Amino acid sequence: MRINCPYCGLRDLAEFTYHGDADHALERPEPAQENSSAWNSWVYDRSNNAGQHRELWQHTGGCRGFMIVTRDTVTHEIISVEKVGS
């Protein structure tokens, strides 16, 4: 697999670090001092889609930037890559 880093361009899988479901990661609940079901499910529950999956990758072996990769988990085909926050 190769990922098209928004800054460095197309690079090998080995240069990247996986950080899991992006939509999930971006929905961090409001900081709190008490536990809540929102926090519980944010920390532990995943949609784990079969098919298109928006996921967070970091180019640790390059620019160290974070990107959201839309990838088909059934075929491994990468549909799009966007810089986080863009």
Added chain:
Amino acid sequence: MLDVFAFSSIATGKAKSPLLGRAAKGSFPNSNGNVGITLSERFAISICEVVAWPDQAVAVRTALPKDDVTFEFASARWAVVSERHGNARRLRDKIGDKGSVIDLSHGRAILRLKGEDCGWVLSKLFAIDFEKMATKSGLATTHHGITAQIWREDESTFDVIIFRSFAAAFWHTLTRACADIGYEVK
């Protein structure tokens, strides 16, 4: 306020290369007697990282000195290599509060490869398309978890910037990769 740049000085004459005693100088031809590549360490020069705030990237880019090896290896993040001492301070003055300057002169080692076959040798170690890499350009990549920055000075000259603590191990790997070309250590 502590003056962190005080530590970047390498002009004390007490600085020791991480390759000291590990990189035997001399010629190591291949079995046909050829020497196709020259290796050397660019030691005791200034290496800095400059990082701009997102909204200051353009301003910093224009503010950066042109005379040095300067390349943006990550978005709004530059490596600046210079023979000039105290370069960190100079950069700090140039960019002010548009970003940060981190002096890494002690934290990195720079190896220079010279020769027609640099591409062949580097391709053994890095998954980079060197045929397409422009001269006077640089990038960040990795070799089995050893992060590296690579600068192409000209058609047949490359600088590889690696973490100091990995220098000895990487040197060993690099010379192995050069063996079939034959190499000389300057």
Added chain:
Amino acid sequence: MARYSSLAILRNALSGNQQWTPAWRKAAPKPGYDVVIVGGGGHGLATAYYLAKEHGITNVAVLEKGWLGSGNIGRNTTIVRSNYLLPGNTPFYEHSMKLWEGLSHDLNYNVMFSQRSIINLFHTPAQEDDHARRGNSMILQGVDARFVRPPELKRRMPGLNVDGPSRFPILGGLEQPRAGTARHDAVAWGYARAADQRGVDIIENCEVTGFVREGDQVVGVETSRGRIHARKVGVAVAGATSHVLKTAGLNALPIESHVLQAFVSESLKPCLDCVVTFGGGHLYVSQSDKGSLVFGGDIDGYNSYAQRGNLPVVEDVMSELVELFPAFAKVRLLRSWGGIMDMSMDGSPIITTGPLPGMYLNTGWCYGGFKATPASGWCFAHTIAKDEPHAFNAPYSLDRFYRGYVIDEKGQGATPWKH
């Protein structure tokens, strides 16, 4: 159906092997069952078998979307062990080990469970203490464990890089002598045959497409071969768990699906008599009866439902094998494949009632599914029959995550790809 025995083999040999009958009936779905198990893999088949054997529940169907045993039961590296560290895990896996030890007789099917032992190598004093801690934990919970030192390792594994120069000098190993390997396909076939003999319907090429509900209650499943009613529905579909439960409206679970690659070399004369694991990375290797080295390492590390992995992990695994056995550099890789692991948030499984009334869930096996097959089926059968977990699987509840009673052998927290 005829019992299997050497006599039966002779008898059939004389009649040109014409008398053998199918190992299990190709059953067609009935309109309804007491229990429907979704998933015709090792765990589902074992569950059906123990429902019949231990609880007398024989009006059971096992639904498999493809061919029987097409999932991880036939895609693993066949290692059976119970050398766990944490109290939450050990009793369950040790129960599994005890079931393994009698399985071939129990099923009248030789699953070739060979207790050739597993040795976890360690390479630093700190690792040695960690392994001692694990070994002591095992012994204190009645599991066999011993330390092995380099001279014995050298004797037992002549090719092992014991005294050669290495960045990972081998200081010794933690051995579980009762551990070993089994013939993975035979486990699925053996359970299928034995369950079938007790009246269980095994229905292949029957994909579950939804759950039949009466209010909250699950009362059956919709399948590619029609609606099938059931008083209870057990789900044991490993990597497909999230996918299947979405059809019941459950859109988020503490599970991610990841691909794990496995590898076999060309066949060799016997050169490795036990299972051995490398402490300098992540590698486990044994030699099959056919002579192939069977080995694997880390999961690829990104969500995947494709039974196919990528090159970086292949390179990692090969390099660790050569680091351990330098002579194997000249052995050749024959085949590789991928399986979809149901990775849980703490690296430990889930065997529970629910999450919906009438539904029962068995998932989260990470790497550990094969060795767990008998106990998983046994405990899941108990949970389905009695509507409550057995003491062995009580720790494997679904709410343990939210309540904070995680069982985290690797101490990695809720990052499934690091377990």
Added chain:
Amino acid sequence: MSGYRLAKSGGQIDRSETIGFTIDGRQYFGFKGDTLASAMMANGISIVGRSFKYHRPRGLFAAGTEEPNALFTVLRNGSREPNVRATEIEVYEGLQVESQNRWPSLSFDLMAINQLAGKTLAAGFYYKTFMGPVLGPLKGTRFWMFCEHFIRRAAGLGRAGIEPDTSRYERMNAFCDELVVGGGSAGINKAMDAAKSGKRVIICEQSAHALSPDQEEALGKKGITVLTRTTVWGWYDGNVMAAVERVTDHLEKPAAEKPRHRHWVIRAEHVSLCTGALERPIVFPGNDRPGIMLASAADAYTSQFGAIPGKRIAIFTNNDSAYATAARLSSAGAKIATIIDVRAAPSDAARTLAGKAGAKLLSGHAVIRTHGGSRLKSIDIAPFDVSMNRPSGASDTTECDTLLVAGGWSPVVHLASQKGAKPVWSEELQAFCAAAANADWSIHGAAAGDFDFGSNLSKNPAPVFQINHPGKAFVDFQHDVTADDVRLAHREGFIAVEHLKRYTTLGMATDQGKTSNIPGLAIMADALGKPIPDVGTTRFRAPFTAVSIGSIAAERFGDLLPERLTPMHERHKELGARMYEAGLWLRPESYNQPGETVEQAYVREARAVRAKVGLVDVSTLGKIDVQGPDSAEFLNRIYTNGFAKLPIGKARYGLMLREDGFALDDGTTWRLGENHFLMTTTTANAANVMQHMEKKLAVHWPDLRVHLTSVTDQWAGVAVAGPKSRDVLAACVNGTTVDNDTLPFMGIVQGEIDGIPVMICRLSFSGELAFEVYCGAHHGQAMWDALMLAGQPWNITPYGLEALGTLRIEKGHVTGAEIDGRTTARDLHLDWMLSSKKTFIGSAMMDREGLTDESRWTLVGVKSANGEKLKGGSHIVASENADNPGRSLGHVTAICYSPELKTYVALALLENGKSHIGKRLFTTDPVRTGSHVPVDIVSHHMVDPDGGRMHA
């Protein structure tokens, strides 16, 4: 003796150069350019291998990667390479090979008695027996393991060596617009076209000589990279192609710096598969006798090597291609006696060729039996009815020493299948072809089913895959899978193609079923009464052909594994330190003096620190430069305790949690300026913590203006610890004083040591008065020397990890051994660091019942009650009876001999630890030493609990 060499022809060999080689120690000769297979044929060798199960004698069957029988072990420089196909071994002077899976010899193999067991060894017989008694000494798994012992010895092919393989393996990264797989005419055309349109082209050809020197030159002229002896074996996501180049296997004396194999990783914009097609056999009784081979093989041996398989040749075919072969063979000088064609009426073109070959044509016939021992002597031919697919009359015997079989052709679609293109059945070709390609790839020539056997010859075979007649008819030669085995699998319900494969082991041998998959499927389809495509086909997976494990591992093992060295590494070695690997770092474990044990060394070192002064290299600590106006706020969110109000020039000990509320890491962070911090992490966690914080900034707090940079390598660090540490610094530091006012606890000052700029922070891991001195890494060695010199009056003692551990255990300071990813701040008595005035990472999750449960294992101190040594990894139990210790209450995390307390002590995680303080328990180590020691449970602060010393 049947095979022989023609007087002339053989495009690939150089008759002017004779090559000597040995098989099982016996000397043979061939020509330069020969493969071991062609040389054996020319030498008249008939038996080239023994089968897996029955040890039947087998001869050459093919000429390429599909060869199932001729496997040898290549011996070189004392290392062994087993299972190499003779068809792929290029002979060189002095080549030594060993035959396999036979005892005592290939021609006479005692294991062949297995054949007597005959039908009892049918598919799946293992599953039905060897279960043994339910009771007695052989109960459980014992009986099976007893039998298995012998089964394992009988199984297996070649023997792997145990001597390390000293060959070099190399990795090569490549990029191209067009990767052409296969150097046949289709491949060459494809490569040329692509090059013409200005593309960067790589062409890979697995054999040595398929490309003529002229062709190679022509391709080279176009700027095409030509890789011969290179097999593309794996197709990974994103057109990342894995290939292995056999660089020196064929050389007598390879240059030392050349790799044996080169592991190519080729990223291709587009891949053109020109992988050709493989001929497949017809399955009939006795079809495995030496002398029976594929027609295409005989064709190759004759044209490339001038080697003829036999004196009197018969051909058995179901299609036209064999006629072209017959014509070529006879024009080369071979004697073609008979052509047996299952088809009633072969085409006129075919008949003409048969005539040309001077062969008697028996159309509408089939071979139903063969005779001979170590070599084919004769065959039985009977009339055959294609429509019935059965022999339809009495048979005649015909003499021949060679039978060439032509059962039609299968396009090589393995790589396409790896790519994910499911093969589709072609009724005309009676073969699986690749599915439609896409923008990533295309397929051409014979690989696309585009066969060309010669003018007017038909591409389409008769749908005959097996001659259904009594007798052992082999489908998979290497694994001895017979047609009857396939039928048995059907009888027992193993009809799914994967079940067939797994139950019979069909297609799982080293040839991966290249010649056996289709016949096997056909027999199952016949048994099911279904068309072949309805039975299905298995998905091909990497590798296409077996590839050396060493090549894939290239540059990732042995001396090429990277290690990290601190600036003071040379000094540690000079001082006789035992180095210890932590992460990738090499760190001093202890500085053993002559005759000292590790324990004596670390106790001496620790004593010196407590009594006077010692120094330790702490350069490996993770260091992260944190800059920006929001740095303080950022750290306030990352750490559980407050950092907003940390004054400039001060350091603070901080604790981080994970989002799930468990402890992540700890360390001190120094405030160097209003907007500038230097964070230290534990050595092992440096990378994790960096990623953790980068993710927070990028994903959760993009609004914060903070820059993070790893500066671990920029700083050399030395901790100077002990009551005399201040004196040592006072003696060598210029530019600042280090007294309590200038440099209070957790204070930071700047100065110089021997002209080297240094930063000094007064903090203590050992519990003594201590300072961490940092300087630029290039100066580390000089600074170390200066401190050693300055410390001489107090004979300053370098100390290693063991002593460092001892000091921190005594003091009750935690490290990775306690922060193990399962512990909470409370477990470690760090709850005083959990700020209630703010939220921070983990604050929402850290109070859940499971994390605050009374019964959790919490940190305590442990003292050996009788002075007996404690053992790392011991568990803690209540019973004094070593043989019946009861359940585990917890475990020790770190142990040492405490010079201060004059006994062995440990830190431990103990169930409801507080409740045991002051009690007598036992540490037990049954797995390793059997040690069972009475211990007193105490507070984890075992030395100087009120911290008087470090605040001195």
